Structure formats: C-alpha cells, structure tokens
Amino acid sequence: MVATVTTASPHTPPVLSFGGALPNDASSQPVVHLDVDPFAMDFFADPHPTHEVLREAGPVVYLDKWNVYAVARYAEVHAVLNDPATFCSSRGVGLSDFAREKPWRPPSLILEADPPAHTRTRAVLNKVLSPAVMKQLRDGFAAAADAKVDELLERRSFDAVADLAEAYPLSVFPDAMGLQKEGRENLLPYAGLVFNAFGPPNQLRQDAIERSAPHQAYVAAQCQRANLAPGGFGACIHARVDTGDITADEAPLLVRSLLSAGLDTTVNGIGAAVYCLARYPEEFARLRSDLSLARNAFEEAVRFESPVQTFFRTTTRDVEISGCHVGEGEKVLMFLAAANRDPRRWADPECYDITRKTSGHVGFGSGIHMCVGQLVARLEGEVMLSALARKVVSIEITGDVKRRFNNTLRGLESLPVTFTPA
Amino acid sequence: MPSITFIHHDDRAETVSANDGDSAMYTALLHGIDGITGECGGGAVCATCHVYVDDSWLGKVGTVGADEDELLEGVASERLPNSRLSCQIKITEALDGLVLRLPERQV
Ligand code: HEM
Ligand code: FES
Numbered sequence: 001m002v003a004t005v006t007t008a009s010p011h012t013p014p015v016l017s018f019g020g021a022l023p024n025d026a027s028s029q030p031v032v033h034l035d036v037d038p039f040a041m042d043f044f045a046d047p048h049p050t051h052e053v054l055r056e057a058g059p060v061v062y063l064d065k066w067n068v069y070a071v072a073r074y075a076e077v078h079a080v081l082n083d084p085a086t087f088c089s090s091r092g093v094g095l096s097d098f099a100r101e102k103p104w105r106p107p108s109l110i111l112e113a114d115p116p117a118h119t120r121t122r123a124v125l126n127k128v129l130s131p132a133v134m135k136q137l138r139d140g141f142a143a144a145a146d147a148k149v150d151e152l153l154e155r156r157s158f159d160a161v162a163d164l165a166e167a168y169p170l171s172v173f174p175d176a177m178g179l180q181k182e183g184r185e186n187l188l189p190y191a192g193l194v195f196n197a198f199g200p201p202n203q204l205r206q207d208a209i210e211r212s213a214p215h216q217a218y219v220a221a222q223c224q225r226a227n228l229a230p231g232g233f234g235a236c237i238h239a240r241v242d243t244g245d246i247t248a249d250e251a252p253l254l255v256r257s258l259l260s261a262g263l264d265t266t267v268n269g270i271g272a273a274v275y276c277l278a279r280y281p282e283e284f285a286r287l288r289s290d291l292s293l294a295r296n297a298f299e300e301a302v303r304f305e306s307p308v309q310t311f312f313r314t315t316t317r318d319v320e321i322s323g324c325h326v327g328e329g330e331k332v333l334m335f336l337a338a339a340n341r342d343p344r345r346w347a348d349p350e351c352y353d354i355t356r357k358t359s360g361h362v363g364f365g366s367g368i369h370m371c372v373g374q375l376v377a378r379l380e381g382e383v384m385l386s387a388l389a390r391k392v393v394s395i396e397i398t399g400d401v402k403r404r405f406n407n408t409l410r411g412l413e414s415l416p417v418t419f420t421p422a
Numbered sequence: 423m424p425s426i427t428f429i430h431h432d433d434r435a436e437t438v439s440a441n442d443g444d445s446a447m448y449t450a451l452l453h454g455i456d457g458i459t460g461e462c463g464g465g466a467v468c469a470t471c472h473v474y475v476d477d478s479w480l481g482k483v484g485t486v487g488a489d490e491d492e493l494l495e496g497v498a499s500e501r502l503p504n505s506r507l508s509c510q511i512k513i514t515e516a517l518d519g520l521v522l523r524l525p526e527r528q529v
Contacts, residue, residue, distance in 0.1 A: 126489070131469040131496025295529055299461070359451050359460050370465045378461065382529075 028325040032057045037065045038310065038333070039199045044405050047309070048350075051338035059322035066095060066200050068312070068331040069321075072338035074345035074362070076322055080313055080334055082367040087313035087332060089369060090114040094198030094312055094408075095331060104197050104209055105216070109253045111261070111369065118368065121254060124245050125372045128236045134375045137176060142383040144172050149387040153421050157398060160278075160415040165271035168384055173263050173376070177255075178232020179222055186218035191264030192406060198311070199407025219259050223252035233258055258373065265307055266377050268411030270384055272305035273298050275415055276352045277388070278395040283354050287389045288422075294389060297354035298381030303361035304352050306337035309410050311365070336362045337410065394420045424518035428455050428473075431526045440513040446522060447471040447509035457524035464509035466490065470528040471508040472497040476521035480504055483511050483520070499525030 034057055036050055037043060043050055054061055054072035061070050071077050080087045089112055092098045098107060107113070110121045148168050152158055166188065174184050193215060196208040221227060228234030237258075238251045246254065277284040277297070287293050315330045326332065339362050341349035346356075364371035371377070388395070399416030423439040426449060430436070440449040450458040450471075459470035466489055475483050483506065486494065490510050494501050508522065 123489075126467065127492065131493055133496070135496055357451070357454065360463060364462075366463060367465070370462060370467065372467070374462060375468060 028320065029058070029323040031060050031062050031069070031324045031326075033062045033064050035065065036063055038063070038070075038335070039066075039202055039204070039407050041405060044410070045403060047337065047410075048341070051335060051341065054335060055338055055342055058324070060324035060326065063333070066333075068095065068333050069326050070333040070335065071321065072335040072342075074339040074342035077334045077336060077339035077362055078360075078366055079321070080332060081362065081365055081369070084114060084118075084368050086316055086319050088114050088316050089118070089313060091314035092312065095200045095333075097314060097329070097331060099314070099329070106253065108257050108260070109250055110257050110372070115368065121246065121250065122368070122372065124237065124240045125254060125257070128233050128240075129373055129376060131375060134379050137376075138379060138383070141172050141379055142386070144168070145380075145383040145387040146391075148384075149391050153391060153419055157416070157418045160274045160395075160417045161267075161271055161404075161412050162414075164274060164384075165267050165411075165415075168270060169263055169266045169380055172380065173266065176233060176376075177258060177262070178229035178234045180227055180229075183218050183222070186215045187259065187263050188267070190215040190219050191260055192409075194260040195264065195308075195406050195408040197407075202407070204405060204407050219256060220252075222259065223255040225251065228255065261371075262373050262376065264409060265373075266380050268305075268307035268409050269298070269302055269377055269381055271411050271415065272307055273301035273381055273385055274388075274395065274417075275401075275412060276301045276304060277385070278397050278415070278417060280352050281394065283352055284389070284395065287354055287385065288393070291386055291389055293354050294386040295378060295382040296356070296358060297385050298378060299358040299361070300352060300354050300356050301381070302363035302377075303340045303346075303356075303358050305410060306340050306363050307410055308363065308365075308408060309337045310335055310408055334362075336365070391422050392419045393422045396420070424513050424515055424520070426513065426517070426520045426522065428457065429521065429523045430457050431524055442514060444513050445509045446473065446511040446513060446520070447507070449513060450508065455524075457528070458508060459528040460509060462509075466493060466507065466509065469493045469496045469507060470498075472499065472525050472528060473506055473508045473511075474502055474523040474525065475504045475506050475511075476523065477504060479517070479520050482516060486510075497525070498527040498529050 059073055059076050063070050071080055092112055193208040193212050196204045199205050225238040234255045237254050240246050241248050241251050287297050311334055313332045315326055315328055317328050319326050343349055364374045396418045398418045401415055402413040404411050404413040425437055425439050427435055427437045436455055438453040445464055447458055447460045447464055451460050461470045462468035490507050494505050
C-alpha cells in the first residue's frame with residue numbers, strides 16, 4: 001500500500017535555512033570593532049560567551065588585536081566558505097598571508113590551493129578516501145573499536161583522552177595510511193604544530209615551530225613512496241603518479257596533508273563525543289537503546305564541540321558581506337564553532353541532541369574544501385560510539401577535566417572516567 | 423514549483439514542492455525527508471543521498487557523471503541500474519512529478 005503524506009509548505013523554516021543569499025544593502029554598514037583575542041588562553045578556556053558576543057555584534061566584525069575581519073554567524077560563515085573565488089585559500093588558511101610572508105612550510109597542495117589547482121589534487125584525494133574504500137575498511141575499524149573498548153573495560157578507570165580518544169585512532173589510522181611502525185609518536189606533535197601554525201604569532205605558535213624540526217623530518221620521510229606500505233592511503237596517492245593525475249613531486253605533499261589533518265582531528269572528534277556522552281547520560285541512554293544513532297551522535301558532537309574551531313580566507317577583491325564592505329587582500333576569520341551554535345540556524349544550539357538533523361553544520365567546513373577525510377572521521381566515530389553503546393552502561397567523569405590549548409583545535413588534555421560494563 | 427514524490431523503503435510516500443534549481447537531495451533535507459542523509463551537503467563525497475529513480479523518469483534526470491559513477495560503487499544499499507545520487511539531480515520544471523525511491527540504508 002502506498003500512503004501519501006503531502007508536506008505543503010514550500011517555504012523554508014528558519015532552522016533549516018542553509019545559508020545562501022545574504023542581505024546586501026546598497027549602502028555599506030559600519031563594521032563593529034571588537035577587542036577580542038580568539039587565540040588567547042582565557043578565550044580557549046571558555047569560548048562560548050565570546051562566540052555569542054562575536055555573533056551578536058554584527059554580520060561582520062573587525063578584530064583589532066590581529067587586524068582581521070571575522071564572521072561568526074552561520075549564514076556568513078557558510079557564504080564565505082562557498083565563495084572560493086572571492087575568499088581564497090591560496091594565500092593561506094591561517095592568519096599569515098602568503099602574499100606577504102613566507103609560509104612556515106611549503107604550502108599544502110589541497111588545503112592552501114584554489115581552483116583549478118585544487119580541483120585536480122582534490123579529485124585524487126576524493127578517490128583515495130571514497131565511500132567504496134570506506135566499505136573495505138569498515139570491518140577492521142569496527143573490530144579494533146570493539147577490542148579497544150573491551151580492553152578499557154578490563155581497566156574500568158582510565159584517561160579517556162590518552163587511552164581512548166588518542167589510542168583508538170592511533171590503532172587504525174597509521175596502518176590505514178601504510179606507515180612504518182617506528183616514529184609514530186611524532187604524528188600527534190606534528191599535527192599539533194600544523195594546527196597551532198594557523199594561528200597568530202603567539203606563544204603557542206612560536207613554541208610549536210621552535211620544537212618542530214624532528215617532527216618535520218619524520219613526516220617528510222614518511223611521505224616518500226618507499227616508506228608507505230602497499231594498499232594504504234599513502235601508496236594509493238603515489239599510484240596516481242603512474243596514472244598521470246599528479247606528478248612525483250606532488251605525491252609526498254598530498255600524503256603530508258593526510259598526516260597533518262587525519263589524526264589529531266579525529267582524536268579531538270572522538271574525545272568530544274565521549275565527553276558529550278559522559279556529560280549527557282540521557283543521550284547515552286538513547287544511543288544504547290538505538291544503535292543506529294551512533295553515526296549521528298558522533299556528527300552532533302562535531303557540531304557541538306567543533307574540534308576544528310576556525311579557518312581563515314583572504315579576499316581576492318573588494319566585497320560586501322551582508323552589507324559590510326571588506327577590501328581586497330584582507331584576512332577573514334571564520335568561526336566554524338560559533339556558526340555551529342548560531343541560534344539563527346539551530347534550534348536549541350546549546351543542546352547536545354543525538355537525533356538532531358545535523359546536515360549543514362560546518363564542523364567539516366562546506367563547499368569545495370569541505371573535509372576530504374570526513375568519511376574516515378565518521379567511520380572511526382561511528383564504530384567507536386557503537387562499541388561503547390553495546391558494551392558500556394555508564395561513563396562517569398571521576399577526576400579533573402583538563403583542557404588542551406591549540407590555536408585551531410579544541411579538545412581535552414585529560415578526561416578521567418570510569419566505565420560500568422553492560 | 424515542481425513537485426517531487428519520495429517513496430520510502432516501507433512504501434510510505436511523501437510529496438513535496440521543490441525550488442527550481444535546488445538539488446533533489448537539498449529538497450529532501452529542507453522537508454525533513456528521512457531516508458536521505460546527505461552528510462556532505464551535496465559535495466559529492468559521501469554517497470549518503472542515494473535514490474532509485476522511477477523508471478519512467480530515468481530518461482529525464484540526466485546522465486551519471488564519472489565521479490558520481492565511482493561514488494555509486496560505495497553506496498550502502500544495493501546499486502541498481504536506476505541508482506543516482508540525489509545531490510547530483512537538479513530540479514527543473516521538466517521534472518515536475520518526479521518519483522524517487524529511497525534505499526533501505528544510506529550508511
Ligand atoms: C573530526 C575530524 C575532522 C574534522 C573536524 C575536520 C575538519 C576539517 C575542516 C573544517 C576542513 C575545511 C578546511 C577549509 O575549508 O579550509 C577540513 C579539510 C580537510 N581535511 Fe579534515 N577534518 C577531520 C578529519 C579529517 C581526516 C580523518 C582527514 C584525512 C584522512 C582529513 C583531511 C583533510 C584535508 C586533506 C582537508 C583539505 C581539503 C581541501 O582543502 O579540499 N580531515 N577538515
Ligand atoms: S550529499 Fe554527499 S554525495 Fe550527495
């Protein structure tokens with residue numbers, strides 16, 4: 001039998017507006033200047049009140065501390081992400097403008113590139129990390145998640161950051177890349193460096209760069225074809241040299257992109273999800289009663305905590321953003337985390353709701369640069385949350401929760417918990 | 423405004439009106455149609471917007487591009503000859519009345 005339900009209203013309910021056209025007044029509106037440092041320790045400790053200030057001050061604000069424009073509302077963040085011709089990435093997606101300053105490392109061929117160069121490298125990584133490849137990885141990733149949770153249940157009490165959020169991705173991702181066993185302890189420090197380096201020249205960035213030499217040397221070596229095991233993501237990237245899609249010089253840099261962005265992000269994503277489930281036991285109970293919610297519970301944690309908090313763009317021309325004038329060659333800071341909790345877009349944004357319709361959140365970005373590793377991240381997140389939901393009845397926080405400070409990544413240093421077995 | 427009918431795996435049908443130029447995936451999300459996930463927001467990355475196009479409409483929805491073809495190899499439910507990614511189907515007046523069937527699973 002076919003029942004027909006007609007949804008009449010063609011008009012978009014406010015919580016489901018996906019950005020799109022922005023109000024564009026003929027006359028420019030003044031841009032509010034704010035004395036906010038979104039890369040300071042006290043900001044990192046609790047960014048949400050300041051995110052609200054940034055959102056409510058106007059569609060575009062100017063941060064005097066670092067001389068940048070910033071957008072924190074969903075519509076404007078989404079619009080900037082989706083206009084790469086005006087808001088380019090090739091001048092760097094951190095504060096540093098590559099047109100004026102020498103980049104601290106050779107720029108990324110994908111993240112820090114614009115079309116048409118980006119289109120070509122992106123197509124390669126899209127294929128290396130495709131849904132079909134995920135299907136092949138799924139069983140192995142799921143078995144590793146089950147084994148990790150079993151091991152943690154033996155211990156009962158442990159640090160959910162080091163022993164779970166870091167340990168699980170470390171047990172699957174380096175092998176999926178095809179990395180050698182030796183030297184893997186460099187991976188997280190290298191990623192911490194990369195994400196600190198998007199920030200301003202503050203202590204976090206300076207310290208990271210100062211200590212970077214051994215980690216950079218490790219990563220440069222691991223990106224070479226000879227060091228990458230057959231069948232892994234790394235070897236698959238190099239295989240594209242043989243098909244003529246990329247050159248032999250480009251392949252190592254594309255491997256570097258996955259080593260930079262593929263591990264610490266999921267560590268903080270999984271950490272965010274476990275922290276959410278520990279703080280919202282009623283949501284964990286819902287997940288336990290319906291395992292099909294695991295994937296969305298992870299996705300909602302990415303919206304709610306936004307492990308990647310910010311990225312920059314640089315304007316390629318004079319432009320009006322929602323009636324505010326921004327000149328050519330200006331840095332624009334996008335607050336992904338603030339957009340993900342903008343009440344203009346989300347009902348009850350401060351609520352962690354594992355049944356929320358999360359599609360459209362910008363935790364993985366949006367548009368042509370939207371995270372190319374999103375399927376890897378979701379696979380890890382889903383199978384881990386599914387394992388927890390099947391094997392654990394409660395996650396109790398049993399010690400001091402410590403935050404980790406990074407210019408771009410949001411996550412914890414330590415989350416002491418006790419698991420009760422199901 | 424063109425109308426599109428989504429038929430769920432359990433045969434429940436929902437008919438919604440679409441904006442000219444929107445994708446079928448976007449239309450589904452806008453109207454809260456369960457059964458289309460659209461995790462990548464139409465970026466042709468995720469293959470969670472899989473639909474089966476009703477045979478009578480197959481000639482009108484355009485052809486499968488090379489990238490879409492590769493993505494379709496990764497869909498969670500069975501790929502059939504009428505499988506498409508709904509984010510790659512652009513709604514026009516000519517598609518008024520389009521019927522799309524939803525697969526059992528998207529992930
Ligand atoms: C929860 C985990 C993750 C989060 C929150 C995240 C977040 C993001 C965001 C916000 C962007 C957009 C950057 C921009 O617009 O400038 C991005 C791009 C990117 N991500 Fe992820 N990511 C995650 C996991 C991963 C993984 C697992 C990989 C690799 C396997 C990866 C590799 C990349 C790469 C290479 C890009 C650049 C894509 C491009 O410029 O076209 N990410 N990610
Ligand atoms: S919405 Fe992701 S491929 Fe269509």
